[in-house]
Amino acid sequence: MIAFEDAVDCVLQACGRLPAERVALTEALGRVTAGEIRSPVDLPSFDNSAMDGFALCTDGHGIPAGREFAVGGEQVAGDGVRHADRGRACSIMTGARLPDGLDAIVPVEQVDVFERNADARPTRIRLAAAVAPGQHLRRAGEDIAAGALALPAGHWIGANELMLLAGLGLAQVDAVRRPRVALLSTGRELVDDPARPLQPGQIRNSSAPFLAARVPAAGGEVVLRATVPDEPARFAAALEQAAGGGAQLVLSTGAVSMGRFDFIPEVLRSLGAEILFHKVAMRPGKPLLFARLPGGALFFGLPGNPVSSVVGLRFFVEPAMRAMLGLPRERGWRLPLMHDASKKPGFRLHQKARLQLGATGRLGVELLPGQESFRTRPLIDSTVWAALPADREALAAGDIVDVFPLAHEAGVALGPQATGAASP
Numbered sequence: 001m002i003a004f005e006d007a008v009d010c011v012l013q014a015c016g017r018l019p020a021e022r023v024a025l026t027e028a029l030g031r032v033t034a035g036e037i038r039s040p041v042d043l044p045s046f047d048n049s050a051m052d053g054f055a056l057c058t059d060g061h062g063i064p065a066g067r068e069f070a071v072g073g074e075q076v077a078g079d080g081v082r083h084a085d086r087g088r089a090c091s092i093m094t095g096a097r098l099p100d101g102l103d104a105i106v107p108v109e110q111v112d113v114f115e116r117n118a119d120a121r122p123t124r125i126r127l128a129a130a131v132a133p134g135q136h137l138r139r140a141g142e143d144i145a146a147g148a149l150a151l152p153a154g155h156w157i158g159a160n161e162l163m164l165l166a167g168l169g170l171a172q173v174d175a176v177r178r179p180r181v182a183l184l185s186t187g188r189e190l191v192d193d194p195a196r197p198l199q200p201g202q203i204r205n206s207s208a209p210f211l212a213a214r215v216p217a218a219g220g221e222v223v224l225r226a227t228v229p230d231e232p233a234r235f236a237a238a239l240e241q242a243a244g245g246g247a248q249l250v251l252s253t254g255a256v257s258m259g260r261f262d263f264i265p266e267v268l269r270s271l272g273a274e275i276l277f278h279k280v281a282m283r284p285g286k287p288l289l290f291a292r293l294p295g296g297a298l299f300f301g302l303p304g305n306p307v308s309s310v311v312g313l314r315f316f317v318e319p320a321m322r323a324m325l326g327l328p329r330e331r332g333w334r335l336p337l338m339h340d341a342s343k344k345p346g347f348r349l350h351q352k353a354r355l356q357l358g359a360t361g362r363l364g365v366e367l368l369p370g371q372e373s374f375r376t377r378p379l380i381d382s383t384v385w386a387a388l389p390a391d392r393e394a395l396a397a398g399d400i401v402d403v404f405p406l407a408h409e410a411g412v413a414l415g416p417q418a419t420g421a422a423s424p
């Protein structure tokens with residue numbers, strides 16, 4: 001049995017970063033930048049008004065309250081270059097390009113309109129407050145200047161990133177290729193089709209939909225889904241199919257423990273795979289198996305109990321995918337336990353947990369009831385995994401433990417300089 005940390009190191013050493021490909025921005029959500037992206041333009045690209053009001057010329061000095069201006073023209077968002085009369089106010093809308101020659105905005109709330117034309121448009125205004133040079137202006141490049149760093153390399157592209165890249169007018173980005181993943185469920189008891197009634201002893205395949213949901217969300221691409229009964233030849237054929245589909249990661253569920261039908265280690269050996277470890281000093285998910293297949297793909301044998309598969313995915317497959325995507329090694333948070341806990345020494349324990357505010361308003365971790373690895377309902381109430389160290393037996397309220405969000409891409413990326421952060 002291998003220690004948890006050694007097992008993770010072994011996985012990370014086996015994973016190399018995948019090459020880059022150019023993708024359309026519309027396909028970039030959930031991808032990872034292959035290189036840094038610098039802004040090709042100033043954003044905003046022109047000086048514009050932050051308020052609905054009037055643009056004025058202060059000549060670089062303030063204008064005191066009470067000063068009156070004639071209103072000469074109107075500038076609306078979308079209007080182009082306008083050469084203004086510097087002695088007059090120009091009616092202006094939020095986002096409208098600042099007319100040349102003007103250098104401050106006074107909001108409508110800060111003027112008295114004391115003369116209007118037949119269309120009720122202001123023709124003369126009086127300042128109700130002093131105006132400072134540059135006020136209520138959004139300067140070109142103030143959000144990001146041309147040439148400045150928009151996104152670093154190895155950065156997850158989420159909705160915020162799409163907003164920035166779209167604002168910069170980038171139609172394509174260079175992203176790391178997505179790991180290609182095959183999902184193989186093993187077990188003659190499994191039924192995939194929800195319309196098919198269960199025969200006595202059969203169960204629904206609940207892990208496959210979980211994995212098929214998590215892999216794309218975690219940055220991968222599912223290239224094969226297959227369910228095979230407990231027959232080594234059928235499993236070997238599915239491995240071949242995975243290789244044919246170009247899978248770089250193969251995830252199986254079940255058949256890695258001590259039962260008569262737990263055939264995976266034997267099949268892998270017979271095919272000439274290199275088993276890098278089998279059985280990790282952790283719970284749940286102890287029988288996890290990691291191997292390199294003859295064609296070079298990496299194989300994770302996730303233990304069959306559903307929550308054991310969840311833990312295997314979260315603490316081994318997701319770190320592997322992060323490495324393949326060029327994302328930095330994930331760091332968890334270190335937070336105090338809100339209550340005492342006890343565990344078997346020698347095993348790192350991953351507990352379904354949630355974050356809570358204690359009486360003093362301090363954030364802490366509450367371990368949830370129902371930790372057995374067949375129990376999936378408690379996952380619905382949990383928001384994080386708490387990792388209790390292998391060498392501990394009794395933990396007390398206030399003890400600091402490592403905490404990980406349920407999904408790696410939901411985590412807060414702490415810089416490598418962050419201290420006290422935990423690695424999975």
Ligand SMILES: Nc1nc2c(c(=O)[nH]1)N[C@H]1C(S)=C(S)[C@@H](COP(=O)(O)OP(=O)(O)OC[C@H]3O[C@@H](n4cnc5c(N)ncnc54)[C@H](O)[C@@H]3O)O[C@H]1N2
Pocket residue numbers: 185186187189190203204205206207208253254255256257258259262284285286287302303304305306308373
């Ligand atoms: N004598 C021992 N028995 C077991 C040990 C052990 O150390 N000694 N380890 C236990 C642990 S821990 C786990 S975890 C499981 C791992 O079992 P396998 O990986 O061999 O998986 P199976 O035996 O095929 O199935 C276990 C369990 O999970 C259910 N299952 C499997 N696939 C799915 C699926 N896709 N969806 C829903 N449920 C699934 C399966 O029906 C079984 O109930 O072994 C323990 N035994």
Ligand code: MOO
Pocket residue numbers: 282283284285286287303305307308373374
């Ligand atoms: O490790 Mo098993 O995953 O305890 O059920």
Ligand SMILES: [Mg+2]
Pocket residue numbers: 254255256257258259261262304
């Ligand atoms: Mg078994």
